[in-house]
Amino acid sequence: MKVAVASGKGGTGKTTVSASLVSVWQSPVIAMDLDVEEPNLHLFINPSITGERTANMEIPVADESRCNQCGKCAELCQFKAISLMGKIILTYPEMCHGCGGCLAICQEGALSPGYRELGEILWGGTDYGEFLMGRLRVGEAMSPPLMRAVKIRLAEMTSSAGTDVIIDAPPGVSCPAVNAVMDSDVILLVSEPTPFGLYDMKLAHQAFSLLNKPMAAIINRAGLGTSEMADYCISSGLEILAEIPYDRRIAEAYAAGHIIADVDSDFRKLFMVLADKIKAIAGAAESREVWNG
Amino acid sequence: MGKIAVSCEEPALDSRIESRFGRAAGFLIVDPETLEFSYIDNGSSQAMSQGAGIQAAENIFRSGAKIVLTGYVGPKAFQSLSAAGIQIGQNIENMTVRQAIEKFKAGEVDMAESPNRMGHGA
Numbered sequence: 001m002k003v004a005v006a007s008g009k010g011g012t013g014k015t016t017v018s019a020s021l022v023s024v025w026q027s028p029v030i031a032m033d034l035d036v037e038e039p040n041l042h043l044f045i046n047p048s049i050t051g052e053r054t055a056n057m058e059i060p061v062a063d064e065s066r067c068n069q070c071g072k073c074a075e076l077c078q079f080k081a082i083s084l085m086g087k088i089i090l091t092y093p094e095m096c097h098g099c100g101g102c103l104a105i106c107q108e109g110a111l112s113p114g115y116r117e118l119g120e121i122l123w124g125g126t127d128y129g130e131f132l133m134g135r136l137r138v139g140e141a142m143s144p145p146l147m148r149a150v151k152i153r154l155a156e157m158t159s160s161a162g163t164d165v166i167i168d169a170p171p172g173v174s175c176p177a178v179n180a181v182m183d184s185d186v187i188l189l190v191s192e193p194t195p196f197g198l199y200d201m202k203l204a205h206q207a208f209s210l211l212n213k214p215m216a217a218i219i220n221r222a223g224l225g226t227s228e229m230a231d232y233c234i235s236s237g238l239e240i241l242a243e244i245p246y247d248r249r250i251a252e253a254y255a256a257g258h259i260i261a262d263v264d265s266d267f268r269k270l271f272m273v274l275a276d277k278i279k280a281i282a283g284a285a286e287s288r289e290v291w292n293g
Numbered sequence: 294m295g296k297i298a299v300s301c302e303e304p305a306l307d308s309r310i311e312s313r314f315g316r317a318a319g320f321l322i323v324d325p326e327t328l329e330f331s332y333i334d335n336g337s338s339q340a341m342s343q344g345a346g347i348q349a350a351e352n353i354f355r356s357g358a359k360i361v362l363t364g365y366v367g368p369k370a371f372q373s374l375s376a377a378g379i380q381i382g383q384n385i386e387n388m389t390v391r392q393a394i395e396k397f398k399a400g401e402v403d404m405a406e407s408p409n410r411m412g413h414g415a
Contacts, residue, residue, distance in 0.1 A: 079344055083347050083351060084351075085350070085376050088376045088377065092369055095343060095369075
């Protein structure tokens, strides 16, 4: 089972929830940080890194001497990564999305594959299980290609069945966020009861609803603001799996790099109940699928 | 003297200069001697998620203009225009196309050696 911990608004507690969930999870689990633009799950679960590799994307390298200026590559590219200015062929490697179309369409051998570094993939172990993360190269504009490479590593790590995955997703509702949740079995939306929190929660709920996956809410900093968040969840059929109180001890533990579930037994119990509810939701969805064939 | 492409808001000599190169509505291609002009629409670049400056540079290249007068040029458009041997006069704002051409003819426009805007997303 893969659990994506997502949110519309940033800073609502995705990593806080992910780290605590990992720490109370009762079956084998991989903690995966897919917020590759600013990964921070490792700061809380302190993995020892045992392996790493660089992720690259294939990009075209032009050989002007073999180019017959047919212009097919430049016409094909939807991202302006190749431009033909008269007899001069220009490539913009940082614009390339790596589709490989230009390499396939060139009949003259004027384009050959090169590579752009996307970032690094790191893995290892923690006190709670295995760990995997991606870290985007500074200056790289696109995170989904690296996220896909991290997921390839995940598939290698989960070759034995029965390992669960908790995904710390990037915030928002654009390509990186959708890429992080699209392969999950359950999506958790972590939010806070503030006007910004509610607005972005609605966006995320709408965007991820199109994926037809079981989805539920976690309200962090509960007690802050108004009841509008809870009202929205109830009226839109979004089950609230947990409410994490607005409590100074949580902020202090977070700032010290500690896991919230370790703060006291009440918090530990909150996350253990949450873990059970997540498993129940995933199980219910699975049996529905079996029932529906 | 070669033709001059000027980024503009409307297809007229007295149109205000559009300060953005890549996202300009269009370009007036002006013969600086006779002030005869044609207009090229750059609307397709405005609609692009990325690469607008490169697309605009291609449009300029096809027009045959050898000089560009505009406000701001990003690094990719600059590279693209330079590769095609097109000279760039930038930081030209708050005037009409006609005034920009006159300024250029009076020798008051220096040709740029580097872009004057950071790129987007890179």
